[in-house]
Amino acid sequence: MTDERIGVIGTGIMGGPMALNLVKGGFKVTAYNRTAARAEALASGGVDVAKSITEVGEKCSVVITMVPDTPDLLGVVEGDRGLVSSMKAGSVLIDMSTVAPGATQELAGRLANQGIAMLDAPVSGGSWGAQQGTLTIMVGGEAAAFSRCLPVFEAMGKSITLMGPSGMGQTTKLVNQILVAGTASAVAEALVFASAHGADLLKTIEAVSGGAAGSWQLANLGPRMANGDFAPGFMVKLQQKDLRLIQEAAQEAHVPLAVTSMARQYFTALEAAGLGDEGTQAIIKAVEILAGREARQAS
Numbered sequence: 001m002t003d004e005r006i007g008v009i010g011t012g013i014m015g016g017p018m019a020l021n022l023v024k025g026g027f028k029v030t031a032y033n034r035t036a037a038r039a040e041a042l043a044s045g046g047v048d049v050a051k052s053i054t055e056v057g058e059k060c061s062v063v064i065t066m067v068p069d070t071p072d073l074l075g076v077v078e079g080d081r082g083l084v085s086s087m088k089a090g091s092v093l094i095d096m097s098t099v100a101p102g103a104t105q106e107l108a109g110r111l112a113n114q115g116i117a118m119l120d121a122p123v124s125g126g127s128w129g130a131q132q133g134t135l136t137i138m139v140g141g142e143a144a145a146f147s148r149c150l151p152v153f154e155a156m157g158k159s160i161t162l163m164g165p166s167g168m169g170q171t172t173k174l175v176n177q178i179l180v181a182g183t184a185s186a187v188a189e190a191l192v193f194a195s196a197h198g199a200d201l202l203k204t205i206e207a208v209s210g211g212a213a214g215s216w217q218l219a220n221l222g223p224r225m226a227n228g229d230f231a232p233g234f235m236v237k238l239q240q241k242d243l244r245l246i247q248e249a250a251q252e253a254h255v256p257l258a259v260t261s262m263a264r265q266y267f268t269a270l271e272a273a274g275l276g277d278e279g280t281q282a283i284i285k286a287v288e289i290l291a292g293r294e295a296r297q298a299s
Contacts, residue, residue, distance in 0.1 A: 007060030015066035017130040020045045025155030057086030070099040089115030098122045101170040108166035117145040122173035126233030134158045140169035177242040181263035183217040188284035195295035201226035221281040226297040230278040237276035
């Protein structure tokens with residue numbers, strides 16, 4: 001597999017570290033980003049920088065996309081001078097963005113008609129997981145394409161699961177985001193409650209993390225909330241996009257999501273306050289506004 005060249009389109013806070021980990025894994029990597037400087041910053045790490053999407057498709061037999069939303073993916077693949085104009089039959093498109101499952105299934109069908117396999121492989125773990133190569137990767141698509149690309153996934157992640165046919169990777173990611181949003185809301189509320197009663201926030205997190213209340217959100221985002229560290233591992237505005245996708249899919253299936261709807265209101269308040277580029281741990285700020293008090297660890 002290392003004889004193949006891997007393309008990466010979208011080298012932001014997730015795609016950039018992922019491209020570098022592919023190089024460390026022994027792959028030849030060609031990257032493109034619409035803001036050229038972000039791709040050019042990877043050159044010192046051994047990544048070749050392409051001047052266009054078309055160039056990536058021409059050079060690479062496996063192309064990874066990591067873009068913000070469904071329209072961005074469709075534009076990169078099927079837009080003017082998109083990947084379909086240059087990818088060869090027998091190549092594989094791996095979309096590692098979080099986009100609508102239905103759109104993914106439809107795109108996979110159109111690509112299959114041109115001899116291009118598609119895997120939907122969204123990730124969880126934030127920028128920290130992307131940097132460390134420890135992402136959780138949920139994959140939908142054909143087993144043969146998954147087996148072919150497994151070494152690619154292993155260069156970027158630790159937990160890699162083929163969930164079923166096309167679209168099931170995206171469905172699983174939305175399940176992940178339901179759990180993430182609800183848990184992050186509970187962590188924020190718990191810390192504001194603890195602060196209101198005079199508790200040491202970091203000791204509280206340590207005390208409850210080992211019991212039934214323990215979670216990734218509490219262990220990783222809880223201390224950041226308490227310390228006022230709102231640098232993004234995953235941005236509020238992208239969480240909002242994922243919550244929109246969840247609610248659209250839930251409406252189609254007639255599934256009530258009361259907790260998720262509440263979490264989305266917190267994130268909506270953050271966006272309204274101009275905090276869309278902050279990390280999702282900023283959800284505590286929405287709870288603080290309602291409580292009329294700030295919850296921070298005493299120095």
